[in-house]
Amino acid sequence: MTSELLADLEWRGLIAQTTDRQALLDQLNGSSTAFYIGFDPTAPSLGVGNLVVLLVMRRFQLAGHKPLPLVGGATGLIGDPSGRNEERSLNQTELVEQWVIRIREQLSKFLDFESGPNAAVMTNNLDWTAPVSALDFLREIGKHFSVNQMLAKDSVSSRLESGGISYTEFSYQVLQAFDFLELYRRFDCKIQLGGSDQWGNIVAGLDLIRKVEGVAAHCLTIPLLAKSDGTKFGKSAGGNIWLDPEMTSPYAFYQFWFNSDDADIPKYLKVFSFKSHDEIISLIDQHETNPGLRNAHRELARELTTLVHGAGECEAAERAAKALFGQGELSELDERTLESALSQLPRTTIKAGDPLPTWVDLLASTGIVDSKSAARRIVKEGGAYLNNSKVVGEEFVPSVESLLYGRFLLLRKGKRDLAAVEVL
Numbered sequence: 001m002t003s004e005l006l007a008d009l010e011w012r013g014l015i016a017q018t019t020d021r022q023a024l025l026d027q028l029n030g031s032s033t034a035f036y037i038g039f040d041p042t043a044p045s046l047g048v049g050n051l052v053v054l055l056v057m058r059r060f061q062l063a064g065h066k067p068l069p070l071v072g073g074a075t076g077l078i079g080d081p082s083g084r085n086e087e088r089s090l091n092q093t094e095l096v097e098q099w100v101i102r103i104r105e106q107l108s109k110f111l112d113f114e115s116g117p118n119a120a121v122m123t124n125n126l127d128w129t130a131p132v133s134a135l136d137f138l139r140e141i142g143k144h145f146s147v148n149q150m151l152a153k154d155s156v157s158s159r160l161e162s163g164g165i166s167y168t169e170f171s172y173q174v175l176q177a178f179d180f181l182e183l184y185r186r187f188d189c190k191i192q193l194g195g196s197d198q199w200g201n202i203v204a205g206l207d208l209i210r211k212v213e214g215v216a217a218h219c220l221t222i223p224l225l226a227k228s229d230g231t232k233f234g235k236s237a238g239g240n241i242w243l244d245p246e247m248t249s250p251y252a253f254y255q256f257w258f259n260s261d262d263a264d265i266p267k268y269l270k271v272f273s274f275k276s277h278d279e280i281i282s283l284i285d286q287h288e289t290n291p292g293l294r295n296a297h298r299e300l301a302r303e304l305t306t307l308v309h310g311a312g313e314c315e316a317a318e319r320a321a322k323a324l325f326g327q328g329e330l331s332e333l334d335e336r337t338l339e340s341a342l343s344q345l346p347r348t349t350i351k352a353g354d355p356l357p358t359w360v361d362l363l364a365s366t367g368i369v370d371s372k373s374a375a376r377r378i379v380k381e382g383g384a385y386l387n388n389s390k391v392v393g394e395e396f397v398p399s400v401e402s403l404l405y406g407r408f409l410l411l412r413k414g415k416r417d418l419a420a421v422e423v424l
Contacts, residue, residue: 005063009220011277012270014056016196016223019206024218027190028065032118035060035191036068036183038125038176039107041076041099042091045244046106048256049234051304052225052271054110056193059274061111066118068189069107073100073126075176081169082155082197085162088169100124106243109308121187128182129175141178144211145204150174153200173201180205181212189217196221225271228263243308249340250305250313251320257301258321262291269296273303324410324418326388335405342408342420350423359386359396363411366419378413385412 006025009015018024027033037053039046046054061067076096079088091099104122111120132140150156153173159165180202183189192202202219209217225233234241241256242248248256260268266284273280287296305314320341322328330338348365350356357365360375363384369375376394378384384391386398387410398409409421 005059008277009056009059013267014052014222014271016221017199018220019203019218020216023216024191024220027218028063032064032066033191034066034068034183034187034189035193036070036123036180036189037193038070038072038075038179039103040072040080041096041103042079042088043242044099044102045242045247046103047234048241048243048248048253049225049232050243051308053193053195053222054107055272055274056222058110060193061118061120064118065191066187067111067120068123068183068187069111069120070123070125070179070183071100071103071107072179073097073124074129075125075172075179076100078172078175079169080155080172080176080201081159081165082201085159087166090168100126102244123183125175125179125182128186129178137178141181141208142174144208145174145177150204153204155197155200173204176201177205177208180217181208184209184213184215184217190215191217192219194219194221196223225267228261228267245309245313249336249343250309251317251337251340252344253309254301254305254314254317255321255344257304258294258297260297260300262287265291265296265300269300273300275299275303323388325415326385326412330387330404330410338404338408342410342422345418345420347420347422350421352423356398356400358394359384359391359398359411360394362398362409362421363413363419366411366421368413368417368419375413383414386410388412 005028006015037057039050057067057069073096076099077090077093079090107122113120113122150170150173151160155173156165156170159169180189180192192205194202199221202221206217206219209215227233240248241253257268265287269275269280269283275283283296283299286293302314302318305317316334316337319328320333320337323330323333324341333341346366346368348362360372360379363369363375363378364372369378379391379394379396382390386396387402387404402409403423404410407423411419411421
């Protein structure tokens, strides 16, 4: 598998840059090699964008190499200037410590930390950064860095052009290089992976290892993923898509993939799926022949929701999606799943104890029709539904007994347009 790893990554569009491609290939083919990717705790959860590099890490381990996932307890206190036009607000130490714990738990789901010599080892750069005094750091590490070269890095030069950069963020590349050196010393780590925006920081680590230890290390960067319309991958209309189920529900996570733009699906299948090349090509062919069936969307949503949240949550998300459109029983959904599914819809709220309005008034208040007269027309035409039951009569008023879990109503006009009502 090792000999095929780089070819597979190339086919999937997951290689942006390498230092010496042949030397890297020789290293991977020679023996099981320790490698790392760093994740800074800048939020309480990793986002779906982190899946790109996370799953590359998983592919390396499946090919026989040893992952050293690093959570930046130290660098998370500083902030990476890459891709930013202004200084980052520094988070409190206690908050970063909490985020480190949460992100370490998330990372543990994607890698094998128990089996064999290539079992993953979790690392935290605070372990080797905190004990070093500022004076020792400047003498032993800082002396190996040329300010001229540091200024030439894209992450720094772009910030200088846009107004300046603090010494704190300017020093980030030195700290990241120190990480690579320490992981080499502790675990014989010879490869760093990262997003293509990390190229300058990664190369700084390669140079430091060469100067201090006199050995050659390697790196591979992964392209930053963008949607077909040019916007940033990892966001939906509701905001960021997180891996934490408390921040983005499994249902919303499933729907993010299922509702992906048709033009993005071939690329997403290659980047995220662990299916074989032939299986992916078959799905892409089906998709291009009849995108309306959404078979490729569904397969991708199932695979990734199962990977991130488990088979049970994936099945619940699919049941909820079917039930919303009358292909299953709403009453069979648990309250958490139903609440999550309805939270993605246009909605209106009613104060507890107030009488329930007519179906027409409720639909109009959700905003999915322009007026009450439009809602009445839907009823007349037979396209009005409450909890998947047809509504007859413009003055129909839902009963209290219709409230699902005593809180929710599902409104539908026609086959596809849904809205929700919640009693608060």
